[in-house]
Amino acid sequence: MDHADIRETFFTECEDLLEALHDGLARIEYTLCIGMDAETVNTVFRAVHSIKGGAGAFKLDQLVRFAHQFETTLDALRAGRIVADPALMGLLHRSADQLSDLVQVARAGNDAACPNLLCLTHELAAAAGEDEDNGDSDAEDFGFSPLSLDLDLGGSDLTSGSNGGRYAIAFSPTRALYACGNDTSVLLRVLSDLGRMEVRLDRSRLPDFDALDWQESWLDWQIILETDEPEHQIDEIFEFVEDLCRLEVSPLPEDMTLEETEVGHAPEPPASTVAGPLKKPADEGRGSAPRATVRVDLDRVDRLINIVGELVINQAMLSQCVQDEGVPQRSPMRGRLDDFRSLAREIQASVMAIRAQAIKPLFQRMARIAREAATSAGKQVRLVTEGEGTEVDKTVIERLADPLTHMIRNAVDHGIETPELRASAGKSETGMITLSAAHRSGRVLIEVQDDGGGINRPRVLEIARSKGLVPENAVLSDEETDELLFMPGFSTASVLSDLSGRGVGMDVVRSTIESLGGRVGITSVPGHGTRFSISLPLTLAVLDGMVVDVSGQTMVIPVSTIIETLRPCPADVHGLGSGGQVVGIRGSFVPIVDCGAVFGYRDPVHTYDKSVLLLVETGRQKLCALVVDAIHDQRQVVIKGLETGYGDIPGIAAATILGDGRIALIIDPEGLVELGASPHGPGSEL
Template sequence: MDHADIRGTFFIECEDLMEALNDGLDRIDDSWDTGADPETINAVFRAVHSIKGGAGAFKLDTLVRFAHQFETTLDALRAGRIMPEPALLHLFHRAADQLSDLLQAARTGAAVEADNSAALVRELAAAAGDEDATSDADAEDFGFVPMALTLDLDMDAAPLPEGNRRYAITFSPLRGLYSCGNDPCVLFRVLADLGQLEVRLDRSRLPDFDALDWQESWLSWELTLETDEPEHQIDEVFEFVEGLCTLEIRLLSDTPSPTDPGNPTAPDPGAPSWDPPAEDSTPPSSGTLSAAVPTASRDNEKSSPPRATVRVELDRVDRLINIVGELVINQAMLSQCVQDEGVPPRSPIRTRLDDFKSLAREIQESVMAIRAQAIKPLFQRMSRIAREAADIAGKQIRLVTEGETTEVDKTVIERLADPLTHMIRNAVDHGIESPEKRQAAGKFETGTIILSAEHRSGRVLIEVRDDGGGINRPRVLDIAKSKGLVPEDAQLADEEIDSLLFLPGFSTSAVVSDLSGRGVGMDVVKSAIQALGGRIAIASEPGKGTTFSISLPLTLAVLDGMVVDVAGHTMVVPVPAIIETLRPRPQDVHSLGAGEQVVAIRGSFIPIVDCGAIFGYRSPVRRYDSTVLLLVETGRQKLCALVVDGIHDQRQVVIKGLENGYGRIPGIAAATILGDGRIALIIDPEEAVALGSGDPSLNPEV
């Protein structure tokens, strides 16, 4: 692995460290008033310390300086010198955001605002009571320049100030240290930053060449460090390799000269010495990454070993998924051919084909699991968006996340970032009231936004809920009329007024600000969600808040579908959306209002939607005893019965998008290729229900 590969792996590992950092800060947020867990604070500290160590190995000086002050302030917190007050935690979140920006800048070579780093360093230093660091930050250069870590072995150097302590350190790597890519040279360079370091190599255990086991660790080192730093700072240098070495740190009772025979760590004049790399040398690539990534925790003995992983380019996974899709189509075609030939059900060919079908399903599920990932990193990004938007708007916001472990196709997650950003900023700017208004309404001054995700009916439901003032529907309608978006005499229901928010160019902001007012927002959100094969809905209660619900497919590749007949046309309904199927009796069907009908099922009345009628294949049927009802669950767990003329079978189908070639078709999610080569449309149950109820938001022109 060359240097560039190791550097790339370092940044990937930093993503995990940043996730752990943000997780820890969130946990401290939740418990600051009752006392933060010391181990959580330590975990946050270790994450920043690990990033700092790796940045030093790659000579990313800006990252090192910023992370150093960040960890210094965190060290003051874990030592109890400062308390986890809300203002301090907000500062830590901002510092974590800046650390993320610095990592991204170092990774891509992009520019980063140096003033932001300098200002945050001053704030962090002030919070820790470090006046020297505060003044130093004023003159600090936060541009990216290479860092030179040196080992000072000049025996004629001026003596260190009084009060320094001398430590004897015995360091013996174990076999696993090198297999993880660690390099003692990197550790010694970091130790040299703490004071004056002397190093002696002990090769007494090194066997003869013929008996040498190349995978074993034979060398050890005796080090003497004179420093004014406390012992825990020395211990933290070796934090990366805990459990991978034997380590002893002893505080010497006096400070004899390094060459004094009374010094137990004094070099033996006849012993071989170790000459550290020169200042401008680069440590071996095998060790540069290891200093960045902790290979064991402080409770290494209790923790289970990490699962082995392999990083694969996303393009290769995409190609594999496409091949699996073609495999599913070929399996369906083979099944169709066998059926057309009239092969008996229990013949060997049928049996082997069933085995092939099971194997194809298992391959498909395994491949799709590769693409699935938890939505947690996206939610963590939204926490930053909420904080920044709250600072701009001058509001107090608390973002609560739920269902972070919900897994979604990676492509869906990537394309969901922009819509969610719009929605979070919209909730802060329009949803949550000012602290004064909230107090007058009898609410807490701090507004709450809940971002949640869950699997429901074979789809992913993401909700953004706020406890703000709700949608001011009279004002929304007045603005729509003034802009000519609806007729002056229009009388709209609440749901129809809410749908106006998705019109292009619609905005309730009277002033253009950094957050809103340019007429670009919710229409962009709706278009992005629809491009993913999803839908978005609004529910609002005046004075209590607003909920935006996004429903998305689990995957953009394959689904289990029920192949049905609709007025002579073959269509597909996603199986996860179907609760049950039934043939209604005439006495179970009842008429309501102008042509609306419901079916009585176990004491409940379920609305009926005729698929053949809503898609324009035929007129609505008058009797349902010769049809089949598919009981489906729509948004907010409402039930509805879809009318189809018959059910053919159930099979896996490969999803083929229609947006690029045909645009969006209301009520249709996508298309698929059947085993006989025909094209079948895949019904979107929720949109079909909304289409049957005359929902104006499904008008393609809206």
């Protein structure tokens, strides 16, 4: 593994550490009212410390200095020298965001200074009770000047002026420690921050020059440390390299000196001493150890998914061939083919699970968006997340970032009231935004709900009329008024700001969600808040589809959009307007869209005694009845995108390959309904 690979491994590990950092800060903030969990604070501290240690190995000075000050403030918090209050938590959140930015800057190889870095460093120093000048001096001293092999970092007079503990530390790096880019001088520098120490280098294992293997580790260190800090502080310094060294830490009698100890022969440690590779004791009552994981390049997973998709297609082709040959149903071949189909489906589900990822990192990004938006708007907002472990296809997660950003900013700017208005309404001055995710009926449901003032429907209607979006005398229901928010260019903001006022936002949300095969809805109660609901497919690679016939063309409709199928009686079908028709279903009327006519395959039909109506649910039209000629089958199909070769096709979401080798188009019900309502659909004369 070369230096570049080691560096990339460090940044990959930083992703997990930053996730743990944000998660821990959220837990601390959530439990402020019931008392701070010491273990959570330790977890946050260890995350920052590990990032600092790795950054030091790669000489990332800017990252190390800021992480060092961040770590100092967190150490003051866990030691009880400062108290976690809302102001401090806001500072820690901003510092975590800054640390994330510094990691990204370092990963990109950009040495440019991040804005507000110095100011935030001073704030951390002040919060920790340090003088800002001293804080800067400490940051400057935490450098990477070369060390001699015999390190004397604290002098030999270790017994004067201290009532703290004395520890003998035997430290023996392995070759793996250096292979990962670590630097022992950095570890010893950090260790010296705990107190006064004396260091002696043991060269006894160093061979003659001719026998020297430069990749091997030949040097050992023996250290006496006098410190007021507890022993676990020593453990945490070596935590980043715990599996890459041999370490012995043991209390040292007051009258024992360094010369009286030998490397690897420290006094017999008590039961609590860490011996061998440093291991942290398992947390009691916190469940089993985390499962082993492996990181795989996403392109490899995509190739595997494509291969499995071809396997499913070939299985469908085999089934079609067996059926065409007239093989009896009870034939052993049929049984083996059924086993093959079940196995292929299980393989496909397992491969898709590899690509699935928890939505938690995306939710953590939204927490930062909410904090920044609240600061810009001068409001007090708290974001609560639920269902962070819900797994979604990685492609879906990546494309959800922009829509959720718009929705969170909209909730802060338009939903949550100012502290004064909330207080006058008898509410808490801090607004609440709940971001949740859950699996529902084979789909992913994501909701953004606030406890603000709700939608001001009279104002929405007034703006829509002034923009000519609706007639002056139009009477709209609450649901129809809410739908106006999704129209392009619509905005209720009276003043242009960093958050809103340009009329770009909710229309982008809807178009992006619909491009993912999803739907977005809105409900609002004046004075109590607004809820936006997003329903998405679990994956963009496969779907369960209903194979139908439309004027001799085989097409596929996603099963997730179908509510029911029906054959209406002539008395249930009614004319509406100029050529439009609706069907009566249980006391309500649903518009009918003739798929064959909309796609231009044939002229519209007026009687449906030989047709089948599929009642589908769409985001805007709620319910709609699609007319098809017949239903062939329900099966899982592999989605083949058309954007690269054909671009966006109205009413068509994608394509798939059937068992007989033919290509079938996958219908987009939302787009089809819009196409049917347009006077210039594919089947009409322009």
